[in-house]
Amino acid sequence: MRLNGVPPEPGSSAPGPVGPGGSANFASTPAEKKAAANTIETELEPNTKKATEHADDATSTAQKGFEGWDTAAGLKKVADTWDQQVKTLMGRLASEKSALRGASGLFARNDLSLNNQFAAQSKLNGL
Template identity: 65%
Template sequence: MGFDDEWAQLRGQAAARQGTHTQLNGTGDGPSAGGPGGLGGGQDFASTPAEKKAAANTIETELEPNTKKATDWADETSKAAVGEFTEWDTGAGIKKVMETWDKQVKVLMGRLSTEKGALRGASGLFAGNDDLIKSQFSPLLKPQYGPYASGLDGL
């Protein structure tokens, strides 16, 4: 058996072992379908400016203050434990855990702040993009007033 024959045989065997295939039988029945574009619900990814504002307000009025409150409580309890175990290696371990905890809380608070700002800025960004796109098409739009409004180029 030559190289070409052996190569063809190996390729055929590999193709036969590959039992999974992707086949698109349809695109679903619209936005409420469970497939791409529908994702199981009508408007899962769409949100209004009011919904974005409400989510940002929830972050500001509930998540951030409650996270800070929980962090302060954990810090107080941990500091007390470090004080009780200063002579033991446990005290040093708790202190190390507190440092890690504080770093993680700082990252979380930063993330919450970023998400809040992104939610508040998204509506304005989308509106600005719409205005920019409209202005790019404005030379193609027929004027409402003036000599060219009739479409007869001033005639």
């Protein structure tokens, strides 16, 4: 009888999930979280900024070409909406990057805290 999990799936040698829909393993390692945060910082954020600037320039040029027409006002509205969406996306990327970088530290601190709690309660301390 196992008290720390459930039996493996039939035909599998791997342990089964620890709870409904759960897994016995984390989805990523601290190194993978760091790599994902670095990808956001070095690729996604700068490339998104470049794409935004390119779209802004093209829209601005088109807007000037249609000056005096309703199309120019429509392009301005589209550009304003685009800029707001990009601002939201950039904020989300920054938030995800920060969360990825902070997650590993939280897990490590939690493990140390639990270790200290068990050590303080153990009657085997100092043996």
